[in-house]
Amino acid sequence: MGFLEKVYERSPLPFQNLMTTVAGYQKNRTRYGQIYWEHRAFLREFDNWPLDRQQAYQMEELKKLLAFAVAHSDFYRELYAGIDVASIQRIEDLQRLPIVDKEALRVNLSRVQTQGEKGAVVEHTGGTTGKSLVVLQRVSDSMRRMATLDHFKARVGFEHRRMKRATFNGKHIVPPGQKSKVFWRYNAACKQMIYSSFFITEDNIPYYLNGLRRFQPDALDGFFTCMTDIAHYLHRKGEKPGFSPKAIFPTSETVSPLGRALLEEVFGCKVYDQYASSEGAPFVTDCAHQTLHMDLSSGVLEHFGENDEVLITSFSTYATPLIRYRIGDSMIFAPEGTTCPCGMQAPVVESIQGRSLDFLYTPQGARVNAGNVANLLKNMPNAVIRAQFRQVKLDEITALLEVDKSLYREEHDRLLRQEFLHKFGPQMRVNIEHLDEIPRETSGKFRMIKNDVQL
Ligand SMILES: [Zn+2]
Incomplete structure (x- = not known):
């Protein structure tokens, strides 16, 4: 544990808020500057460009990134030896370049990087896939990324740092052994109340709600399951939230259709999804x-292999270039030429299938994706507070359920088994266990699916 963490944990609560705010201002220095504002203005224009102009811009940015990577990254110079990178003139030409997977990035990280840590923003990527990485970012890239996120929110009426937001994340803001029920800290630098994801239990939710009602956030963001836990609670109790967010922006976890509908009903605003990884x-x-x-201004997404997996090439990765990188996520692209009533011509993505680990296997080895797994619970939408499905063997799944005992009936177990039978067939052995609380990951995220089977 670092010195500052020790000081933080021994400080009284108001001082912890102050430290959170100071850290917030420090972070802002690498996020908001001239480049940020310029990029915000550019993106407002870019949204209105016709598709061919957007694609031409994308191609120019791609060429810049490729030339830079070959000139400054030892890893890419060797990887592309014998390939005439300058001959890449269309997006399809990218296929001439080899794919980079997570293991290759991890093993070669220092040779991939084009600069040292000095002057760079250091991003720690999530360890959900078992490979956590430290990725360097140029300050200018960090500012452009922040501008893109804030632009997305501004498009639907939320102006970051002018309005208040409640964030649910896995930061360790509550010291172990804290007696009081204050599970949040304030980052005044961003008008952001940070709510810890680690203490959201049936008994504690009323405290969270009191905190939220006092704070009156204009938006909710962060871990999806934290928000759905609170929405479930309000729904079951028939309570009103007592605050009116303009929008909800989940991050980090797969957004399920059922959870999304619940959030919109309970909080009376729309949920806007996004895909942006910490890499x-x-x-x-x-x-x-x-x-x-x-967003064609930010990079290239290509399909690869089966299961709708994507390769990413990102224009904000000059310090740690990611080119044809197999990030492990899947997406379904809408057919070319699909239009949207919003008027923007940027290509449409039908759905983000989430992390490739977010699926279970049938005993025959077929994948059942997160959306279908969530649907196993569709016959008991209000009775289940949280569920987790664990697969350790190809023909055996354990369903852990945290249920509302006043609503849950024994026949629900039978209904769940029936759903399993339909989706996974008779060879699947299903164990159902009822727990008072399903533990979260050490990252603070909640995982609906834990699949240890490797095929
Ligand atoms: Zn649209």
């Missing part, structure tokens, strides 16, 4: 019509 992937964001659009 620095290109952005895919919802427009005001809740249609996902690729």
Whole structure:
């Protein structure tokens, strides 16, 4: 544990808020500057460009990135030896370049990087895939990424740092052993109340709600399951939230259709989804019509192999270039020429299938994706508080359920088994266990699916 963390944990709560705010201002220095504002203005224009102009811009940015990587990254110079990178003139030409997977990036990281840590923003990527990485970012790239995210939110009426937002994340803001029920800290630098994801239990949710009602956030963002846990609670109790967010922006976890509908009903506003990884992937964001659009100014997304997996090439990764990088996520692209009533011509993405680990296997080895797994619970939408499905063997799944005991009936177990039978066939052995609380990951995220089977 670092010195500052020790000081933080021994400080009284108001001082912890102050430290959170100071850290917030420090972070802002690498996020908001002239480049940020210039990029915000550029993106407002870019949204209105016709598709061919957007694609031409994308191609120019791609050429710049490729030339830079060959000139400054030892890894890419060797990887592309014998390939005439300058001959890449169309997006399809990218296929001449080899794919980079997570293991190759991890093993060669220092040779991939084009600069040292000095003057760079250091991003730690999530360890959900078992490979956590430290990725360097130029300050200018960090500012452009922040501008893109804030532009996406501004499009639907939320102006970052002018309005208040409640964030649910896995930061360790509550010291172990804290007696009081204050599970949040304030980052005044961003008008952001940070709510810890680690204490959201049935008993604690009333405290979270009191905090939220006092804060009156204009938007909610962060971990999807934290928000759905609170929405479930309000729904079951028939309570009103007592605050009126303009929008909800989930991050980091797969957004399920059921959870999304619940959030919209309970909080009375729309949920806007986004795809942006901490490694620095290109952005895919919802427009005001809740249609996902690729942001061609931020990079290239290509399909690869089966299962709709994507390769990413990102224009905000000059310090750690990601080119044809197999990030492990899947997306379904809408057919070419699909239009959206919002008027933006940027290509439409039908759905983000989430992390490739977000699926279960049938005993025959077929994948059942997160959306279908969530649908196993569709016959008992209000009775289940949280569920987790664990697969350790190809023919055996354990369903852990945290249920509302006042609503859950024994026949629900039978209904769940029936759903399993339909989706996974008779060879699947299903164990159902009821727990008072399903533990979260050490990252603070909640995982609906834990699949240890490797095929
Ligand atoms: Zn649209």
